[in-house]
Amino acid sequence: MAATKTAADYEAVAKDIVAILDRPGYDDGSIGPVLVRLAWHASGTYDRKSKTGGSDGATMRFKPEATDGANAGLEHARAFLEPIKAKHPWISYADLWTLAGVTAVEAMGGPKVPWTPGRTDKTEATVKATDIPPNGRLPDAAQGAPHIRDVFYRMGFTDREIVALLGAHSVGRCHTDRSGYSGPWTYTPTRFSNQYFKLLLSVKWVEKKWDGPKQFVDEDDELMMLPGDLAFILDGEFKKYVELYAKDKDAFYADFAAAFGKLLELGVKRGKTKL
Ligand code: HEM
Incomplete structure (x- = not known):
């Protein structure tokens, strides 16, 4: 039909x-x-x-x-x-x-x-x-760059495409009753943007003190990053694209869409x- x-x-x-x-x-x-x-x-x-x-x-x-x-x-x-x-x-x-x-x-x-x-x-x-x-x-948020590459290379993505895709974390949040993690990545979790990349680079991420799974927060504990998100600034090849997308929203939008x-x-x- x-x-x-x-x-x-x-x-x-x-x-x-x-x-x-x-x-x-x-x-x-x-x-x-x-x-x-x-x-x-x-x-x-x-x-x-x-x-x-x-x-x-x-x-x-x-x-x-x-x-x-x-x-x-x-x-x-x-x-x-x-x-x-x-x-x-x-x-x-x-x-x-x-x-x-x-x-x-x-x-x-x-x-x-x-x-x-x-x-x-x-x-x-x-x-x-x-x-x-x-x-x-599907990727395990507790793991770093090698695991992320295994998962996304298996699908046929390049490093640049992987970083672009992760920009989707500009929206939404983690839920303790779903993944076990808690909180949003950005201050505007219902607006698609390149904030995720800007915040990854500009915030001092510290380990959250709680009895939940290991995750990172800003000093006011308003925003969060998963260990798998921080992999994108710890890995030099990924970080190059984080820096590009933080500066150039149009490049991010074009690459994300593709x-x-x-x-x-x-x-x-x-x-x-x-x-
Ligand atoms: C390394 C790769 C990734 C990991 C480890 C990861 C992990 C997670 C986790 C743990 C959550 C929280 C789920 C919850 O508690 O509700 C989440 C949410 C989300 N993820 Fe990812 N993710 C990855 C890649 C992606 C990609 C490629 C996209 C889309 C292109 C994406 C889009 C989202 C969105 C929009 C949410 C928010 C959902 C909501 O607000 O209910 N993620 N992700």
Whole structure:
């Protein structure tokens, strides 16, 4: 059914996604950040050698991907999108989750990310165990540059693309009941910006004193960085790009749009019918 749809149909879905982004009482008042995270985690399981994982199939609805600790909290993101799916039942979950990510980025002030529909969903009846990526493919926030490179090189990204992608941490926050970490990366967690890079470089990050997992905070304990975020200033090759994006917002926006668009395409198999 989706094959007969036009660009205007997808624009109508995007418009309805924009309309549900503001949610007073939830986090910082927007569900945009958690939708960006859903699109990323749905896609970031891709392994280019075995050509498994990725957003196609919307396999996060099935175990063991659904119960991967790395995906804790994304059940909320998926539930937020259910009314959109109910209104536009023809769209696949795989397209809906990725479209929601790019729509949220743009609505929060970020760049327009290239996005193409055509993903299909696996169903309980059609899904095979080998269609569902194993746990452990998404990055572990407690680790440093070698681990980050392992994960993102497995998907086919360069150092520059990895740093650009991490700029998404300009929005959103960590939740103790999800990852165990706590707090936002920036003072404007519902506005997409290059603040993440500026703060990485300008703040004196100290280890947070608490009985939670090791993380870093500014001296007022208002902002946070994960050990995996600080890896981007401890590693010289990564730091070069952090410095570039802190200075040049346009370069960051252009590189983020290209890299996020590439991420959402990983492993997508399309039939002949395209928009
Ligand atoms: C080294 C790679 C990465 C690590 C270790 C990492 C880790 C994390 C962690 C621990 C959280 C907190 C989850 C929670 O408690 O709710 C988080 C949130 C988030 N991440 Fe990442 N992340 C990485 C890369 C990315 C990438 C590539 C993107 C998108 C392009 C992204 C987008 C987000 C967003 C938007 C949030 C906020 C979610 C919310 O507010 O609910 N992250 N990340």
